[in-house]
Amino acid sequence: MARAGSLRHKITFDKRADVDDGYGNTQAGWVEQFTVRGEVRPKLGGETVTAARLQAQNTVTISVRQSDKTRLIREDWRARDLPEGVEYAIKSIVDPDDGGAWLELLCQTGAAA
Template identity: 45%
Template sequence: MAELDAGDLYYRIHCQKRAAVDDGYGNTVGDFETQFTVRAAYRHLRGGETVIASRLENKHPVLITVRASAQTRQISADWRLVDARDGTEWAVRDVTHETDRQWIALLCESGVAA
């Protein structure tokens, strides 16, 4: 991964997970609730067959990098991220803890159900 520093964390994102609410039938349902807000860097993915196929289906894959902390280490594939500026919603598809233990890379996709 390319070297990042604090200046690259240009965007603010709300990290949200679904609230666990029992519907009375044994199912857990609920809306997404913001757990915390952090700074992030975006890297839009280009090229490759899967990326081009996703774009044809109106999906937008992006790699969102956040600083590793006790909060961000909680993020998993059932969370979603929301851009604080424009409200773009990103479904988290994969979480990769970088080997330097300083950054967490989140493979996300917009235009899909979370």
């Protein structure tokens, strides 16, 4: 479980949305929602075969404090660790204390978001 002193990462959450390309057209893109402090804990890495190519995947657990903002996070969003410049696909969201102070997000790099 995360503690306040372990929230060393700035985590930004983005949501997919249609974005105007400036020419009257829309295209799918990411829209930044908010940034919070969080803890990133690595899990075991792995590999997957996608389109006959081996692709590395790193799995992490990101812990953030529950708030009105963080309770909006969904599995189709992505998380970005700003200082590290890493993008994560959110795979699952768990409230480990069932209404407690934290949310834990199971996330992967190298995964299609």
